[in-house]
Amino acid sequence: MKCSLSNAELNQYLDGALSPSACERVEQHLFQCPTCSQTYDALFQLVQDLRGLQSLQARDDSAERVLEAIDRGKVVPLQTPDIIPLRSPARIRQVAPWLVAACLVVGLSMFAMNLYKDAQVQSQLDTVVASAPERNSLEDFSENKKTTLAKNDVEIDILSKRVPPRESLMDLNNEPVSDPDEVAGVSQGEKREDNKSRTKPGAQGEGLHFPETPDAVTNDDIEPPSLSRIDNRHEELGRITDGIASSPDTSDEMELESVESSTYDATSFQKENMWVCKVQADQSQAVRKQLLNVLTRSNLQREQEQRQRDRSNFADRQDNHRGQGVEDASASMAVFAIVQELSGVKGVEVSSTQQAYKYMSEADYKRMSKNDATLSFGDSRPSDLTGRLGGRDENKPEDRLDGASDEDGEVASAEDVEADDQPDPAAKSIKQNKSRNPKKEEGKPAATQNLTGNTDPVEEENQDADDDEIDTTETSESDLDESGLDEDVEADEDKGEAAPSEVARGEKAIPSDTDDEHFKPEGNTPSERGHLDQALLESGWEILEDHETWMRLRIGTRIITILFTEE
Amino acid sequence: MDRRLKTKAVEDTLLVEQAKQGDLQAFRALVERYQNRIYNAIYRVVGHADDADNLLQETFFKAYKALQGFKEEAQFSTWIYRIAMNHCASHLRKLKTVKHQRPMSLDAPANSDQQSTLQLASDIASPDDNMIQQERQVMIQQTILELEPDLRRILVLKDIDDRSYEEIADIIGCPLGTVKSRLFKARELLRAKLTRYLQ
Numbered sequence: 001m002k003c004s005l006s007n008a009e010l011n012q013y014l015d016g017a018l019s020p021s022a023c024e025r026v027e028q029h030l031f032q033c034p035t036c037s038q039t040y041d042a043l044f045q046l047v048q049d050l051r052g053l054q055s056l057q058a059r060d061d062s063a064e065r066v067l068e069a070i071d072r073g074k075v076v077p078l079q080t081p082d083i084i085p086l087r088s089p090a091r092i093r094q095v096a097p098w099l100v101a102a103c104l105v106v107g108l109s110m111f112a113m114n115l116y117k118d119a120q121v122q123s124q125l126d127t128v129v130a131s132a133p134e135r136n137s138l139e140d141f142s143e144n145k146k147t148t149l150a151k152n153d154v155e156i157d158i159l160s161k162r163v164p165p166r167e168s169l170m171d172l173n174n175e176p177v178s179d180p181d182e183v184a185g186v187s188q189g190e191k192r193e194d195n196k197s198r199t200k201p202g203a204q205g206e207g208l209h210f211p212e213t214p215d216a217v218t219n220d221d222i223e224p225p226s227l228s229r230i231d232n233r234h235e236e237l238g239r240i241t242d243g244i245a246s247s248p249d250t251s252d253e254m255e256l257e258s259v260e261s262s263t264y265d266a267t268s269f270q271k272e273n274m275w276v277c278k279v280q281a282d283q284s285q286a287v288r289k290q291l292l293n294v295l296t297r298s299n300l301q302r303e304q305e306q307r308q309r310d311r312s313n314f315a316d317r318q319d320n321h322r323g324q325g326v327e328d329a330s331a332s333m334a335v336f337a338i339v340q341e342l343s344g345v346k347g348v349e350v351s352s353t354q355q356a357y358k359y360m361s362e363a364d365y366k367r368m369s370k371n372d373a374t375l376s377f378g379d380s381r382p383s384d385l386t387g388r389l390g391g392r393d394e395n396k397p398e399d400r401l402d403g404a405s406d407e408d409g410e411v412a413s414a415e416d417v418e419a420d421d422q423p424d425p426a427a428k429s430i431k432q433n434k435s436r437n438p439k440k441e442e443g444k445p446a447a448t449q450n451l452t453g454n455t456d457p458v459e460e461e462n463q464d465a466d467d468d469e470i471d472t473t474e475t476s477e478s479d480l481d482e483s484g485l486d487e488d489v490e491a492d493e494d495k496g497e498a499a500p501s502e503v504a505r506g507e508k509a510i511p512s513d514t515d516d517e518h519f520k521p522e523g524n525t526p527s528e529r530g531h532l533d534q535a536l537l538e539s540g541w542e543i544l545e546d547h548e549t550w551m552r553l554r555i556g557t558r559i560i561t562i563l564f565t566e567e
Numbered sequence: 568m569d570r571r572l573k574t575k576a577v578e579d580t581l582l583v584e585q586a587k588q589g590d591l592q593a594f595r596a597l598v599e600r601y602q603n604r605i606y607n608a609i610y611r612v613v614g615h616a617d618d619a620d621n622l623l624q625e626t627f628f629k630a631y632k633a634l635q636g637f638k639e640e641a642q643f644s645t646w647i648y649r650i651a652m653n654h655c656a657s658h659l660r661k662l663k664t665v666k667h668q669r670p671m672s673l674d675a676p677a678n679s680d681q682q683s684t685l686q687l688a689s690d691i692a693s694p695d696d697n698m699i700q701q702e703r704q705v706m707i708q709q710t711i712l713e714l715e716p717d718l719r720r721i722l723v724l725k726d727i728d729d730r731s732y733e734e735i736a737d738i739i740g741c742p743l744g745t746v747k748s749r750l751f752k753a754r755e756l757l758r759a760k761l762t763r764y765l766q
Contacts, residue, residue, distance in 0.1 A: 011751045015725070017732065046758045049707050050726035052700075058606035059620055063598045066627040067591055075628050077621045 005029045005036050014043050579643035586634055594634070598627050601644060604728065605651045611723045612655040614712040622658055626651040641737060648730075648738045652720050659716045703765075710760045718753035725750050 005026055012018045013026045030037040059065075069075040579600070585593030605626060610619035630637075630650050637646055711719055717739075724730040724738060725746075735746045 007755065008747065008751055011754060012747070015732075017747075042758050042762070043754055046754060046761065047726050049703065049761075050711075050722070050757075051729065053611070053704050053707060053727055055603065056607040056610050056616075056619075058602040058623055062602050062606070062620065062623055062627075063595050065624055066598050066631070067595060069624055069628045070591065070594075070631050075621070075624045077624075078617050 003029070003033050003036050005033065007039075010036065010040055011043060014040065014047060576642050576644075580639065583634065583637060583643050586631070587637075594627075594631055597643065597647075601647055602627070605647060608648065608723050608728050609651055609655055611708065611711060611727055612652070612716070612719055613658060614708065618658060622651065622654045626654055629654070645734055645737045648724070648728075648734075649740065652724070652738055655720065656716055706764055707757075707761065710757050710764065713760060714753055714756060718749050718756070721746055721749045722753040722757065726754070 009018065009022065009026055013023055018026065030040055065076075579597065582593045582597045582600075586597060602623060606619055606623045609622045609626075610616060613619055613622065626647065630647055633650075637643070711722065714722065720739060721735055724735045725732075730738065732743050732746050732750075735750075736743045739746065
């Protein structure tokens with residue numbers, strides 16, 4: 001059923017805008033039509049709600065503000081911040097800079113954190129690497145190894161700085177010498193024959209700043225090492241051997257730093273270089289034999305023989321004591337024992353190269369410093385030094401002519417006795433040469449000695465080469481026969497021609513008085529010396545320098561200087 | 568027109584005359600006489616207290632400026648309401664153009680199809696014993712703001728400010744039938760909205 005009452009009439013009825021007749025008609029319809037009545041009730045409720053809204057009051061100062069606006073000519077609006085939608089462009093423009101700034105701050109913070117972490121990790125790595133013992137040990141070991149290896153190579157250079165200059169050496173000759181024998185130019189060999197005036201090598205050059213060598217001893221003092229001393233050394237060797245045996249890192253090649261010896265109270269440099277030996281384990285006995293043979297090659301024949309006897313006794317005692325003998329000891333121990341033994345034998349001194357310089361001439365020293373340790377010395381030993389240090393100067397007439405007046409050893413000894421009373425430099429020089437190499441002096445013709453004592457450079461060079469070859473000969477202990485040697489030499493000289501092997505070497509094979517500075521085979525044939533040198537080479541030893549009173553041996557990078565003192 | 572309204576109209580005419588002669592106190596009397604009613608109407612139309620206050624200031628400022636051109640043919644109240652509603656319309660158009668939004672109430676419906684705003688006035692009395700009625704008033708105000716501005720102004724003038732159709736026609740400046748049709752339409756929309764929200 002369609003209602004005849006419109007929405008407009010219903011609203012007007014509600015507002016009281018209808019006429020009285022229209023109102024009566026609407027009222028009747030509303031009474032009959034529940035739908036229109038319900039709608040009217042909703043409108044009436046809505047209007048009542050709208051009219052029931054609370055009446056708002058303006059601000060109390062609105063009137064004043066209006067008047068102020070009138071006075072100013074314009075209205076001053078209240079400052080209220082505008083609220084911008086989050087997704088509006090204005091909002092984005094307002095917020096974007098702050099967002100960018102926040103992103104930058106966060107990014108920079110993260111970057112800084114990464115850098116800080118990297119720095120921390122790097123510092124920790126550096127700390128760990130720096131504190132790594134292996135690295136330090138390796139570096140130290142490498143550095144020490146370099147130092148050790150280079151030590152012997154630069155030994156001459158270093159020592160050249162420690163040896164006083166030429167002026168000091170020359171001043172040494174001008175110094176007043178309290179010892180009449182030194183003033184007279186008596187050599188140490190001559191003194192040795194005297195068995196009376198014994199001076200220690202270090203005292204010979206007080207002007208030099210070399211460390212003092214052990215006190216000299218006389219021939220009377222030459223005696224086998226005491227049993228207690230041998231026992232002490234054996235105990236020392238036993239301790240070292242035990243230490244090596246307990247060490248897990250035992251190799252064929254062993255490097256032994258010698259213990260500090262009070263006998264050689266040298267500088268720390270000398271201590272480091274004095275007893276450094278390096279031998280191969282399977283060559284210990286060979287080295288020992290070579291060293292013993294080297295000792296026997298000295299012109300100090302009697303002392304050598306005595307030392308050999310002492311050494312044999314020492315070896316026997318060692319064998320008895322240890323049961324296995326020195327063969328059971330390591331190579332380094334063997335060499336160390338030999339060195340210790342040699343150092344303990346009176347009249348033999350195993351010293352450093354620097355100490356050996358005291359017995360060299362300045363020319364030799366210069367050569368040695370300039371060149372290498374393998375340089376063989378020439379014949380031009382200065383007389384000023386050789387006269388005092390036991391060497392000989394071929395430039396001196398008395399030295400060159402000493403061979404011409406050689407007599408047998410007994411006569412020489414008698415002359416030496418006379419020389420003690422008469423300090424004649426020339427006579428003493430002759431006696432010195434006799435005492436140092438009586439065999440050669442006895443068998444050498446004067447003409448031959450003068451020939452070899454000339455200063456012809458060519459001959460000197462040839463002589464040096466000849467000396468080198470001669471040095472390669474070997475002299476064994478059992479072959480030592482002075483008479484036989486003398487006979488051989490005399491026989492060769494009497495023949496006026498050199499032996500077949502010497503023919504190849506020319507006339508340089510003929511021994512001369514200049515050879516007394518170098519090793520001369522006494523009682524050994526060239527073939528024997530060649531055998532000895534071959535054995536030395538096979539055992540790893542190399543004869544760098546072979547002189548009358550000292551020699552230098554090298555094995556590997558280690559150099560040992562064996563000094564044969566005459567005290 | 569009853570006697571009370573006639574007396575009030577006479578008084579407005581006298582005050583207007585005095586204000587035209589430069590009597591600010593007379594104009595001040597006019598302001599104090601109509602500021603609450605105009606403020607309430609403006610607030611119901613724009614839904615923001617500060618904007619309503621600013622619009623109120625501008626309305627009276629503009630009325631003072633145009634007071635010399637005010638003719639005695641209409642009542643002062645109608646004339647001042649016209650100025651206010653025109654400012655409200657202009658303000659709403661500006662807000663819609665710049666898409667500025669005023670602080671919205673947390674009670675605003677999420678599915679509102681209009682960018683209307685709702686803000687409770689700070690000086691609204693909200694008795695504790697009538698919390699439900701207050702919430703209903705907030706809901707009604709929010710629904711009013713969802714109406715078109717033209718419908719909103721007519722609805723406010725008629726049902727809130729209790730103006731007659733003729734006065735609304737004079738204030739809005741449109742025919743009487745248009746006022747009635749818009750009023751009836753506004754009531755119907757508002758009732759439908761309220762019925763949906765209240766359910």
